Amino acid sequence: MLNLKINYSYKKLDANLWDNSSSATYFTSSNWHDVVLSFYHGTFLTRRLHKPVYFQASFDDGSWILGFFFVSKTIKGKTITFGHLLGPSDYYDLLYSPSITNEQFQVLFNQIQLDFKSRTMQFVHLKASSKCYQAIAQLPLVISTPLSCVAIPLPETYEAYYSSLSKSVRQNIRTAYNRLEKSNLHVQLEIFEKRDYAQINWEQLKQLYSSRNDFRKEKKYWKSQLYFWLDYGFQHEKDMFDFETIRKTDFTLAVLKINQEIAAYFFGFKIEKNIEINRVVINDDFKFFSPGLLLFNEYIKKEIPQIEGIDLTVGDEKYKFDLGGKPHIIYNLKVSI
Incomplete structure (x- = not known):
């Protein structure tokens, strides 16, 4: 054996x-x-x-x-x-x-x-x-x-999901829709998959991600910074949307638009009846309308018959728990002999 x-x-x-x-x-x-x-x-x-x-x-x-x-x-x-x-x-x-x-x-x-x-x-x-x-x-x-990682287990209906959220989160969702209505703004969810690759403005998505995360990047020690610049030939760090190989993946891209402008999006991959998300991006120009909350609310409302869970993967940010997420753990291990 x-x-x-x-x-x-x-x-x-x-x-x-x-x-x-x-x-x-x-x-x-x-x-x-x-x-x-x-x-x-x-x-x-x-x-x-x-x-x-x-x-x-x-x-x-x-x-x-x-x-x-x-x-x-x-x-x-x-x-x-x-x-x-x-x-x-x-x-x-x-x-x-x-x-x-x-x-x-x-x-x-x-x-x-x-x-x-x-x-x-x-x-x-x-x-x-x-x-x-x-x-x-x-x-x-x-x-x-x-x-720490967080995943959202989904019930069979949107009504059951919505009812499972805390009272404050349900109020935040209602407030976001009310603000849109008072501002005479229209919200629209678009979902793209592998077959829609040519319809997607990948450069726009990349730029929105880059501008959103510039201020979050941790300051590197000089040795790390030197390695980075040598590794990339003194060019900017590559993004997964730069590569043609991304078109071969079985991706799901959900885009929330407010009056035809991208307010938020997520990118991930379906595996059986679950989706693993490795990028969530918010457009700060629409922050007043809680676009991240609306993005997932609209997606779950539309897709809940087809999916059983949304894995928000690594990180334990508050918004993941607001959306009904439950924690699970992954591990890095080191073995020496």
Whole structure:
């Protein structure tokens, strides 16, 4: 049962093999990995210091694991990172058969460490429900760092959802619509998917995101700033909307317009009857009308028959709980030998 066979490759695994494996998150899909690789190939230092390795592992009982990791060389030796490394990738996991066991995971990780002569392994943004996380958490000398995430579980009807919100949030929603009415402004929700790619003004969305987040960016230490400028060749940091690979993803873009101007939008990915959102943007020109609250209210009102949950992913900002969100935890882990 524990006889292990591993095939390594420095080329991406076949997309059919990748996507025929079930997963609990869209961020493990082949199409999203192509977006990550677009970020990666656009760097100078990162792609020289961190090399992606793909693998397929199988055991005698038919159990299997496949995925990728990055190998990095440092002064202290090699580090193996199981994670996306670049891009707004909120979750990570390996793909594996339902029959996989903790012991098989541990045998795999031990063999990878031996094969690449690494003393440190890192795992980034693993869900607590992941079998991969559960296996690593049992290893000795594990340093575990929890991160908060929030997801909104949805009932069967909009009326039930609206009733579940706090009295103050329901009042805020009514106030937002009243302000629009008094200002003689019209609100409209537009939903775009993969087939609508050519209709979307990606540059406008990117600029709105950039202007919204400029003031939020933390000041970098000089070493980090120097690495950043060298990595991007003294150009601006790339955005996921810069890459053609984003058009291949099964995205959902919801745009709230007030009198035909974008007041707010979110971008994410549907997986079964849930949607994982990795970008929410508010236009401050419409802040008086609570556009973020209206965006999700209008989306839920329209889509609730088709979706069971909205995962707002990493971060525990107040608005996520106002919308009815419930917390869940993901983990960063470090294993040293």
